[in-house]
Amino acid sequence: MNWPRVKTILIFMFLVVDIMLLASIIVPSVGLSRIPQETIEKTCEVLAQRGIEIPPEVIPARRENMGIVELYNIWPESSAIAGKLLGDGFLADGPVYKNGTKTLFLGESEFNYENTSAKKTIAHELIEIGIDVRENLYEEGEFSLRTWQTIKGKKIFESEIYASKADSTINISGYWIFPDRENGVIINTPDTLLDVTGVLIDFINNPLREDKVKITSVEIGYSAGMVYRDTAHKLVSVSPTYKISTSTGSYYMYDALSGNFLYACKNGKIIY
């Protein structure tokens, strides 16, 4: 038997088999990581037939892997959150806490913080109270800053802070989930999200939607579900969510793991 020749044939055969196997792994994963353009276009057509205008480029084609995130929240411990934001030695008067030039009002789920002798920028003041805008999404104006809490670059839609500065007074207000300890954020095993095209098709039958409407954006982020923003919880779960915004200023939230409709905001009012 001519062994050198047999080896050459075997090398050639294994090379072909390896290439085929590699292709069978790579090709589908490339295909699976994106929604086919044809599906997106068909979805736009179906929506258009039902009076919903949506440009194809608005639909995020990339398939994301995300999981539910559990955040241990310092909020229910009012004295702990006052200590975190104002420092030690604060005085409490009902929901109002004071420490020198700093005042904190704790509402049921939102807070208002004011420092009347702020010497630093808004961003620095936010860092001082534990909100590092560099780790979150933010929009900065000349005398204002809006920031959204993020997890791995994805917004928690309800967790939003607005800060403004006038002279030496900085005012910060909004809702923010302050983890109560180190490792207070638990990210569960990620799962592939439902295709947004399926959610958009479901949106057609949403009884809350306007008859004729244009979808201006579809965002992927996290939502705590509005019901649970009203009460302070020791542990808050935020789930991957699609936020469908329309030209009228309304938006509709859908759970991206189950496809369930969560809530809508129309004319500034939350509707379930």
Next chain:
Amino acid sequence: MKKEIAKNCILTLLIFICVFLFYKIWFSEKLWSSDYNFFAALWGNSPAVTDTSSSIEDILQPKQIIFSGSGKRFISAKGEAGFENYYDKVKSVLGKISDKTKFSESAEEEMLSAVKSSSIIVDFGTVFGGEIGTYLGTYFPCERVKDVVISLNSSAVGKPVVYIRDQADSKVYKTAVDMPLDTLSSTVSKLLAENSGGNIPFAFELGFNKSDISEGSEITQNILLSSSILIDLTDVSAPGISLTPPTDIDLSASKLNTLLRQFGINKSTARKYIETNDDIIYIGGGSTLRISPSGTLEYTAGTEGPAIYDPSSKTALSSAVGNIFSYVRTVFRCFDLQSPALQISSDLVNLLGNTEEITINIDYYLNSVPVMVWENGHAITLTIKNGRLVSYKQQVCTITATDLVLTAGNMLQAVDSLYTSLPLEENEVAIVTDIFVAYSNEKTISWHAKIDGIGELILINKEATP
């Protein structure tokens, strides 16, 4: 030579790559969810298996069996020593009845007369649909059944005679069972000689089931007792109890998966919240499951809860009972607790074809005394609509007896107090369908009465006597 070595190396490398790629293709696909505990399932100790350990027949066992004869009575309650043995004797009689058995209508007086003499009374404690007979290996020719009388005094027939009252229209049906009377009679006689504590009369035997106590009497009573109620004149006592909630309500992943799956909530998409009072809440698919540190587990369905039974199926009753008990026991298993004795305390009728909302109550029992210490009394309350679960509330705890001895007086004292507590008009009549002692807290046992058209009412509270 060097060329051959290089060829060998390349070939080996290609073979390894080939094996690796095959492995990657075959094992990279997730065939089960991340929370599935493969090893637990493999070794057979997975809590993910819903508890179906008890057969429907076990669950539907009667609440008590009453043996009568020679002026004596002996009551054996479910869960007590010897009950299973007595129930086997009952089954040997009822097992002779089938849907081919011919029944004839009987006068109620004849059945009551049979109760007074040598007989066995099988009391289910609550009203079931007649189809319950199928699951007990017998046949009941009626729409609703609560109790069955086996007369052993039928000298004319020479066989046991079974009387069944249809609770739907109060008609009584009877049939003679083809089996020797002597063996059963002597068994009952022996049992009564060994166990009887005296004669405990039924309400009808004392005339408490009629407005006029005796014929022609001018004295009338407006609180009547159902004829099948036993009037026990001895003071009732029971040990105090201690209720212990689960030590940890934050369940492990596999147990939580079992619990949530039972309620139709997908663990991988469920949101978890912990409230300031340490209640843990899971929300998924619009459904909510709340577990409090006190052991209260409360489920509210979203759009559509899990199916409990098929209203169009002839097996609706058995499916409902089987699934409900499976729910209860699975909850206990998830919390690593032993389930107390359970008994359905609501009537379970008309499930077939019923699409309306129905409420079912289940009580825990300790030594045959129901534990009714919670907000609405019952340990478990569930509502079902169109065969699907709408809500479910269970008090998860273990019940142990303490050294305290609690007393609650006797039944007549309870009935007396009923006169003062019921706001009845002069000619108004209240019919007590059941009267029993139950725990109303850990240190109190109280008399409870079910009153036709009014509902449940607590009558007498007696504080614990150490």
